[in-house]
Amino acid sequence: MKPNADPGTLGPDLLDLTEPPGGLEDRVLAGFPAAGTRRMRPGRRRQWALGAVALLMAAVTVAALLVVRPPAAHVETGASVPRPAAVVQAPPPVSSHVIAAASFTGQGNGWIAQSAGVSATADGGRHWTAHPGPDLSSGVLGIWTGPGDEVLVVTRQRFVPGDPPAELSPVFWRSIDGGAHWRELRPPGGGPPQAFQAYPLWVKDAREAWLVTQSGGLDPVATVRHTTDGGQTWQQQATFDVRAALGRDESVVQGELVFLDSRRGVLQTGGSTGPDFPPEPPSVLATADGGAHWTKVHLPQAPPGIDSTNQAGALVVPTHGGDLALVLQGVGTGRDASGAAKLSPAYVYSSPDGGLHWVGPRALPGDGGPLGNVHLTALDDTHWWWAVGTDVYFSSDRGRHWSPAGALPNPAQISDLRFSTATDGWARAANMAGNGPNTLFLTSDGGRTWSAVEPPDPIRVRVGCDAVPAPAVTYHVHLSYLASGGLLLPPAGVGVTSGCRYWLSTRDAAGVITVDLPQAQKGVVLTLGDFLDVWATDIQPQPGQPVAVFVNGQRYQGDPRAIPLREHADIVIEIDDGNPTQPPPFHWPPGL
């Protein structure tokens, strides 16, 4: 029976589509923490009274802040800053594995962490040395180097159901001999599964870090822990009541954390929305006693039109000291070319006194870019860099004014950038939207120009990339990938860079691969593996997963990478439960 979007049948069809797996309720409630009795929200009258008190306190706070700080400055139009000039160059070498974290200290000395392991270079990536030891399979939170030969890798620990449940604290991997030997260190205080999110963590360098943990269950008491030896030992710096700190009935602390020293810290927590949650903008808490007491600080109002209730944020501490920065970005309603949601333009606040008072907001250049982390980095008060998409901007006055610095080659998407000096910096980037960060770039002129770094495991792309394509032969191939019925098609723009176009490329997201062969390659038969290399994507199934490959409706036996890309080949790779179904043929649009 074909679905027809008739409201009369849509409901049953959607029910069929979203049928939950068996035993769902038991699994969901199995990990439920034992807890005491709790009260529902107080009555309306009490709410009014509480609201009036809160309003009065807010008014007093605002008045006090207005006395000591001028009103929020006019928001300058960061979006009007011209974009950096586009860079035209050969496509960068792409890593076979996602580069989950990096740290470069200048003069070509750097470290990267991938799922395949940790590697270091002393010559800007010409040579890499593998440093096995840390288990990075569950996710990398970051890598920090120095002083001396000290290296710290922090990994995420996923929630693992069990009895007792696995702890949630991050795992520290510490080396004091330049990666020759590693110690696995687990901070104390991890708790059972009420907090699926990672605990707030701030790592200053390879030695010093702060972590906020909770003992589990619904205990609202959180502990601030501090290490000065890369996680070998932890001091209990302070404890605090999460509900009192947040000012709401929320027993789990989450958010962005920084500590400037053992006393001054800032915590930015996300807002919440919902019919029974009053919309709450993100709140910023500051402590001056190591975390025993937190004060909710005033954040000047975001400009009209910015969604202030559901935001991504980041706290930035300048490496060499200076104003703290807080970047916020609301979830906008716009869409990028691929149809993905875009964030609203980002804004930055700065704090000269360790987070007690904030000025701003100031608009950041760019249109918000795709969903993801915000990429602001600061060296001191006169060196701020902001990256969005491929573009890098520079500010010498803490974000008041921005100028284009440089750009990475299209279509790279910057995931992270840092500067160790006013001139030396590095950036991690994805080679195209939709991929994880798999390229590395270095700059030695403050971000004006960027040179690609050869990763330790580069993908060797066999097909050429022509600056001025002049194909002697052009034809098309269709590729789709089914996993338990879910459909994946290559995105638009595979094989298209700012400087050249590969012999294999996609113009839209319909799964059609265009093969453009120059005269000299007229008789060459390229393979699916060639296309996957250009795409920098591995579509191999997990070990043990049955895979069925169809070419023009016929089962194909053998390595999918070896499938020849012949004209109008219709390739379907299907991962299924052992009962693959022959896919319907692809209907070629006229003209292809």
Add this chain to the structure above:
Amino acid sequence: VEVDETRFQELARPQIRSAYRLAYSMLRNPQEAEDVVQESVLRAWSRVGQLRSPETFRPWLLAIVANECRRVMRSRWWSVLRLEELPARTVDEPADWVTGRLDLWQAMGRLRPDDRTALVLHYALDLPLEEVASILRISKGATKSRIHRAVLRLRPLLALEVEA
């Protein structure tokens, strides 16, 4: 009104399947959907003091689920390879029924997540417009027009699928 663990589970258990359907329709990945439901239930418990009355538990929980789904969608944008998965097929399902379900799944995938959410809440979970509106945090009128618009968008997509 007291809500202890037992009472909370009594309230939550009947809503878990609806919560999963909502999460699955938004995330289109069964593992992520189940994770989100589990997390949302625990978040609901940690915030149960904010619940006004047991009668509002369903929209309250589903709003938490929707928020968690949005958070997951925001955080996974750079996933190397995210596969959307259909529910497992059973061998005795007619082939055209399976194909039809694939058509609907693909067509739903081309709608905006919020449009998908509205359709699932209203048609699959049979929630009244007022409840859908409160979960989506938009007015009843806007909810009605969003659902209407989503159905209109879905029709040509399905027609294309069928023709193809």
